[in-house]
Amino acid sequence: MSQLEPILAGPTPAPDAELPDYVRALEAAAIYLPEDQRATLVRAWRVGAAAHAGQTRKSGEPYITHPVAAATVLAEQGVDIETLVAAILHDTIEDTPLTREEIASEFGATVADLVEGVTKLDKLQFRDRQEAAAESFRKMMLAMARDLRVILIKLADRLHNMRTLGAQSAEARTRIARETLEIYAPIAQRLGMNLIKAELQDLGFRALHPWRHAVLARRIRTQPVVRREALAKIEAQLAQRLVKEGFDFRLVGRVKSPWSIYTKMRAEGKTFTQVMDMFGFRLVVRSVPECYHALGVVHSVFKPVDGRFRDFVAIPKANGYQSLHTVLFGPYGSPIEVQIRTEEMDLIAERGIAAHWSYKHGGSANSAQNRAQSWVANLIESQRATGSSLEFLENVKIDLFPDEVYLFTPKGDIMALPRNSTTLDFAYGVHTDVGNHAVAARVDKRLVPLRTKLVSGQSVEIITAKSAAPKPQWLEFVVTGKARTAIRHQLKQLEHEDAVQLGHRMLDRALEGLGSSLDRVPQTRLESYLADHRYPRLEALLADIALGNRMPTQVAQVLAHRLPDKSDAVDLAFGARQGEKILITGAERGVVTFANCCMPIPGDDVMGYHTAGRGVVVHRTDCANLAEYRKSPERWVSIGWDREITGDYQVALRVEVDNRPGVLAQVAAAIAVADSNIDSVEYLDRDKNIAVIRFGIEVSDRTHLADVIRRVRRLGVVHGVQRM
The missing domain is CATH 1.10.3210.10 (Hypothetical protein af1432)
Structure with a gap:
C-alpha cells in the first residue's frame, strides 16, 4: 500500500x-x-x-x-x-x-x-x-x-x-556559520537575492563572532543624535526638491548591517566611525527615464563626487541588478550614497531570481533569472574538466566574488583586493613602506607600470627603490582605502606649498569679481581677519581655502568691503516709522535678528531687544523669555511689520507621525508642496509606533505657515501638528 x-x-x-x-x-x-x-x-x-x-x-x-x-x-x-x-x-x-x-x-x-x-x-x-x-x-x-x-x-x-542555530553544538555552529558566509550568502548575492543574502550574512556573523556582532549592533543602535538628525535633514532636502520636480517616488534611508560594517573595517583598515561616516538613501521612481531625471535632481541638491557615478541600469551587474549609483558631497562633510531605480528594479534587487514569480506570474523570466541560468550553465560547462570537487569549489568561490580579485605573492600567499585594483594597491597591501617606495612591478614575471590593473590568478612582485616617494598622480588610480590613506599622509607635507599657491589664485579670482584683489586689500583689514579667525599667517588661510575648509567668496566679501557698524543709528537701517513703532521690511537682516527661542514671523505681535554686538533681536510678545528681558526696559525697541515684507523667516513645527520607513519623506514632500523650505529636522521622541519630529522650516508669513500646517495635517501618517 x-x-x-x-x-x-x-x-x-x-x-x-x-x-x-x-x-x-x-x-x-x-x-x-x-x-x-x-x-x-x-x-x-x-x-x-x-x-x-x-x-x-x-x-x-x-x-x-x-x-x-x-x-x-x-x-x-x-x-x-x-x-x-x-x-x-x-x-x-x-x-x-x-x-x-x-x-x-x-x-x-x-x-x-x-x-x-x-x-x-x-x-x-x-x-x-x-x-x-x-x-x-x-x-x-x-x-x-x-x-x-x-x-x-x-x-x-x-x-x-x-x-534556529542556537540548538546546535558550538562546533556545529561555527562550521555551519562559516559555510553559510563562504558559500550560501555569496550564492544568494550572485542570484540577486539581497534580502536573503543580508540575513544569512548577519546570522552567520553573529554565530561566528557573537561578541563582535553584539558590539557593532549596539553601536549602530546608539548612533549619535547628531547623525540621526543629519540623516533626517538630508532626506527632507532631497524629498522636497523631488516633489517640486513633480516626481512620484519612495525615498528611504539605508542602514548598514553589522556584517557589512565589519567586512569594510577589516578590508579597508577603517574604524567604526570612518565606516559609518556616510549617509545612504534608496530612491524608487516610476520609470527608467525618471531614474536619469531624478539623478539630475539629486545632483542639483548636492554636488556629485567625481568618478563615483555608476550606471547599472544601462549595464546591469552579473546577477541582473539594475540601479543608478551616485555619491554626493554632503552638507556635514560626509558623503551621501544614493541608489536610484524603478519599482521593478527594486523588486529584483531584493528578491533576484525569485522576483520572476512575484512580479509577473507565469510571465517570461526576468533579467536576474536569465543571467542566473546563463551563469550556472557556463559554470558547469567550464568546470567539466576540473580534477576534483574541492578544486571545483575553489574555482566557483572566485566566480562568486566578482567584486574581488585574488592574487599571489612571490611566496605563494593569496591576497584579495577589490576589483580594478592596481599593482600599487597590491604594494600597499603587502606593507605601507613597500607602497611608498614602489617604482614598478612584475606581473607573471613581466615588467609593468604601477597603474596596471590586476585580474584574479596573477602573481605579483613589487620593485622598490629607497629614493622613491609617493606622487599626487597615484591618487588617480589607486582603489583601496589603505593605499589612498597612506599616499595622502605622505603627500601632506609636499602638498602644503601647492595648496598655498592654489588658494592664492582662488581668493584672487573671488576678489576680482568684487572689483578688488589681494594686493589691494588694506594690510590692517587683512591682519584683522587673520587674527579674528586665528590664522598665524596668510599662507594658512590660503591653504585652508584650497583644501575646501573655507569658501573663497565668503572671505573675499569680508576683505573687499567694510561691514556696517551695528552700533550706528539703528533707525537708518529700519526705514519708515509708523507712530512710535519701527517697521520691519525684511531688508534689515544685517542689524536685525530674529530670536531662536520664539521664532517670530510676519503677522506675529513682536517687540525688539537691543543687544550689544547683535543689533536688535526680535521676539514674539508671548515669548517666555520676555520676563527676563523686562529687567532692562531701556533696551526695548517698539517695532512692527511693514505692509510690504520680503524674505523668508524661520519657524519650527512639532509633527507626530507613524514611526515607519518613508514617513519623513512624505512629510517633507507636503512641506515642499506648500512652497516652504526645510532648514532642519530633529527627532524629539520615538518609540516602536510613534515618532515626534521637529521641522525647522522657512515661511513668508503666518498665512503661509497655516497652509503648510494644513497640508501636513492631511497626511494619513500624521497624528498631530503644532507650531513650537
Missing part, C-alpha cells in the same frame, strides 16, 4: 481556525496565491506532518515546523505553488518512507523533481566533511542547471537553520 494512502485517507483537514500557528503564518505569507492553491499547501503540510510524525529537531520542536518555516521564507519572496509544496516536502524522501513516485502522483512530477534535486545533495558518503561539502556543492550546481528553484529551496532551508 502507498505510504500516502493512510495519510490522505485520514480525518478531514482542520479548518483554518484550528491550524497550528506556523501553518497559519505560511498561509498569510502565501496570500497572493489563489484559494485552491493555498488549500494545496495545507494538504502538503498534512502529508509532511504525517510523514515526519515522531521526528523532532534538536530544539525539541516537531520536525515539520522546519520545512514549513522554509516554505514561509519562500512565500515571503512570492514564489510559485510548486516551489512551496516542494519546500514543505524537501526532507521527506531522505528522512521518511515516502518515495519520489508517491509525491509525483499526488503533487505532480515537477514537485517530485524539486524534492529529489534537494535530497540528492546529502545522499552520498564521503571520506571527510570538506570533500562532502564540495561534492554537495557540485551536485547543487548541477541541480540548479536543471531548475533554479532547487537553490531557492536550499537557501530557504539554510536560512531557517541559521535562525
Whole structure:
C-alpha cells in the first residue's frame, strides 16, 4: 500500500481556525496565491506532518515546523505553488518512507523533481566533511542547471537553520556559520537575492563572532543624535526638491548591517566611525527615464563626487541588478550614497531570481533569472574538466566574488583586493613602506607600470627603490582605502606649498569679481581677519581655502568691503516709522535678528531687544523669555511689520507621525508642496509606533505657515501638528 494512502485517507483537514500557528503564518505569507492553491499547501503540510510524525529537531520542536518555516521564507519572496509544496516536502524522501513516485502522483512530477534535486545533495558518503561539502556543492550546481528553484529551496532551508542555530553544538555552529558566509550568502548575492543574502550574512556573523556582532549592533543602535538628525535633514532636502520636480517616488534611508560594517573595517583598515561616516538613501521612481531625471535632481541638491557615478541600469551587474549609483558631497562633510531605480528594479534587487514569480506570474523570466541560468550553465560547462570537487569549489568561490580579485605573492600567499585594483594597491597591501617606495612591478614575471590593473590568478612582485616617494598622480588610480590613506599622509607635507599657491589664485579670482584683489586689500583689514579667525599667517588661510575648509567668496566679501557698524543709528537701517513703532521690511537682516527661542514671523505681535554686538533681536510678545528681558526696559525697541515684507523667516513645527520607513519623506514632500523650505529636522521622541519630529522650516508669513500646517495635517501618517 502507498505510504500516502493512510495519510490522505485520514480525518478531514482542520479548518483554518484550528491550524497550528506556523501553518497559519505560511498561509498569510502565501496570500497572493489563489484559494485552491493555498488549500494545496495545507494538504502538503498534512502529508509532511504525517510523514515526519515522531521526528523532532534538536530544539525539541516537531520536525515539520522546519520545512514549513522554509516554505514561509519562500512565500515571503512570492514564489510559485510548486516551489512551496516542494519546500514543505524537501526532507521527506531522505528522512521518511515516502518515495519520489508517491509525491509525483499526488503533487505532480515537477514537485517530485524539486524534492529529489534537494535530497540528492546529502545522499552520498564521503571520506571527510570538506570533500562532502564540495561534492554537495557540485551536485547543487548541477541541480540548479536543471531548475533554479532547487537553490531557492536550499537557501530557504539554510536560512531557517541559521535562525534556529542556537540548538546546535558550538562546533556545529561555527562550521555551519562559516559555510553559510563562504558559500550560501555569496550564492544568494550572485542570484540577486539581497534580502536573503543580508540575513544569512548577519546570522552567520553573529554565530561566528557573537561578541563582535553584539558590539557593532549596539553601536549602530546608539548612533549619535547628531547623525540621526543629519540623516533626517538630508532626506527632507532631497524629498522636497523631488516633489517640486513633480516626481512620484519612495525615498528611504539605508542602514548598514553589522556584517557589512565589519567586512569594510577589516578590508579597508577603517574604524567604526570612518565606516559609518556616510549617509545612504534608496530612491524608487516610476520609470527608467525618471531614474536619469531624478539623478539630475539629486545632483542639483548636492554636488556629485567625481568618478563615483555608476550606471547599472544601462549595464546591469552579473546577477541582473539594475540601479543608478551616485555619491554626493554632503552638507556635514560626509558623503551621501544614493541608489536610484524603478519599482521593478527594486523588486529584483531584493528578491533576484525569485522576483520572476512575484512580479509577473507565469510571465517570461526576468533579467536576474536569465543571467542566473546563463551563469550556472557556463559554470558547469567550464568546470567539466576540473580534477576534483574541492578544486571545483575553489574555482566557483572566485566566480562568486566578482567584486574581488585574488592574487599571489612571490611566496605563494593569496591576497584579495577589490576589483580594478592596481599593482600599487597590491604594494600597499603587502606593507605601507613597500607602497611608498614602489617604482614598478612584475606581473607573471613581466615588467609593468604601477597603474596596471590586476585580474584574479596573477602573481605579483613589487620593485622598490629607497629614493622613491609617493606622487599626487597615484591618487588617480589607486582603489583601496589603505593605499589612498597612506599616499595622502605622505603627500601632506609636499602638498602644503601647492595648496598655498592654489588658494592664492582662488581668493584672487573671488576678489576680482568684487572689483578688488589681494594686493589691494588694506594690510590692517587683512591682519584683522587673520587674527579674528586665528590664522598665524596668510599662507594658512590660503591653504585652508584650497583644501575646501573655507569658501573663497565668503572671505573675499569680508576683505573687499567694510561691514556696517551695528552700533550706528539703528533707525537708518529700519526705514519708515509708523507712530512710535519701527517697521520691519525684511531688508534689515544685517542689524536685525530674529530670536531662536520664539521664532517670530510676519503677522506675529513682536517687540525688539537691543543687544550689544547683535543689533536688535526680535521676539514674539508671548515669548517666555520676555520676563527676563523686562529687567532692562531701556533696551526695548517698539517695532512692527511693514505692509510690504520680503524674505523668508524661520519657524519650527512639532509633527507626530507613524514611526515607519518613508514617513519623513512624505512629510517633507507636503512641506515642499506648500512652497516652504526645510532648514532642519530633529527627532524629539520615538518609540516602536510613534515618532515626534521637529521641522525647522522657512515661511513668508503666518498665512503661509497655516497652509503648510494644513497640508501636513492631511497626511494619513500624521497624528498631530503644532507650531513650537
